[in-house]
Amino acid sequence: MSALLVLSAGTQAQQAAPTAQQPIILKFSHVVAASSSKGKAADYFKKIVEERTQNRVKVEVYPNGQLYKDKEELEALQLGSVQMLAPTFGKFGPMGLREFEVFDLPYLFDDLPQARKVTQGPIGRALLKKLDAKGLAGLAMLDDGFMQWTANKPILVPADMKGLKIRIQSSKVIDARVRAVGALPQVMSFTEVYQGLQSGSIDGQENPASVIFSSRLNEVQKYMTISDHGYHGYVLLSNKKFWDGLPPDIRTIMDGAVKDTTAYFDTNSQKENDDALEEIRKSGKTRITTLTPAEKQEWKKVMFKVHAEMADRIGKDLIRSIYKEIGYTTTK
Structure with a gap:
């Protein structure tokens, strides 16, 4: 509770009655467009949190890297400068949590139901728990579909990738899967990708259709290949001190909002990708x-070798446990 000091001319300052409790401010930062699947999920989270807490929690959403770029946001979260993020899995490798890079292995999953058996099952929950040691509260994994290639030349067979400068997220496993097809990986902040494609400093990139369309990358790419070569998802997380310090009644509401936002995201992500693909097709530019x-x-024959190459980095037991969970009796 805060007190308001009322000053009047010729009198001493007097302390007035306490005002209503100040709202808890939660800053939710992300690097993609507000119209993307993640952007819409962030806005949905804001809506339901503010409604259910009767504005005792105010959620401020900052899209398009307005506050922090890819490389900066996790440190900002650890410092408490923001309270919520939804980064991709590869962002945790540089923090020493290389296990999360398992989701960057090429052709790990064949479809989203298969992916969700892992991300929303015991394996996913165990991975989220590892974030505690970094001062982060792992809240959920969001399944956003699969990566597609775009470039200014047709990409039909692996040999078509040879020598192309492909923008990637910062992930050793993604670096390896791009090199496996002879391309040259270029780590670049997502907010710089459109300009990089437009200027020719990079030749292509990989993302789900919803991200490609919402960020207008199709405007500067002549060709797109529906390859489904990489799973794409996010980790919804908060600053652990902030999350654990929420009042118990608020925390209960927030936990429910996380659960419902995950369901909202998962329900809509496939439709978002399908709709985006249709819009890209209708534009006639790609x-x-x-x-x-x-x-x-x-x-798959060319790229699957990355599983073995990265096993020591990620953890052989983790990879085997995922194979078992999704029913692989042998390698693909």
């Missing part, structure tokens, strides 16, 4: 090619 099952198998 030619879209969908790999056939046989063509995709050729990509």
Whole structure:
């Protein structure tokens, strides 16, 4: 509770009656467009939190890297400068949590139901718990679909990637999967990708259709290949001290909001990707090619070696546990 000092001319300052309790401010920062799946989920979280707490919690959403870029946001969260993020899995490798990079392995999952058996099951929960040691509260994993290639030349077979400068997130495993097809990985903040593609400093990139369309990357890319070569998702997390310090009744509401936001995201992500793909197609600026099952198998043959290459980095037991969970009796 705060006190308001009322000053009047010719009188001494007097302390007035306490005002209503000040709201808890939660800053939710992300680096993609507000119209993306993550952006819409952040806005949905804001809406339901403020409604259910009757504005005792105010959520401020900052899209498009307005506050922090990719490389800065996790440190900002640890310092308490923001209270919530939803970064991709590869961001945790530099913090020493290399296990999260397992989700960057090429062709790890065949579809989203398979992915959710891992991200929303015991394996996912165990990984989230590892964030505690870094001062972070791992709240949920959000499944955003699969990566597609874009470039200014057709990409149909792995050899078409040779020599292309491909923007990637900062992840050793993503670096390896791009190198596996002869491309040259270029780590770049997402907020700089559009300009990089426009200027030609990079030749292509990989993202789900919803991210490509909402960030207008299709405007500067002539070709898109529906390859589904990499799973794409986010970790919804908060500053642990902030989250643990919430009043018990507020914390109960917030936990429920996280659960409902995860369900909202998962329900809408596939539709967002499908709708975005249709909009890209209708724009006529980007030619879209969908790999056939046989063509995709050729990509798998080339890229799947990254699983073995990265096993020591990620953890062989973790990879085996995922294979078991999703029903792989042998390697793909």
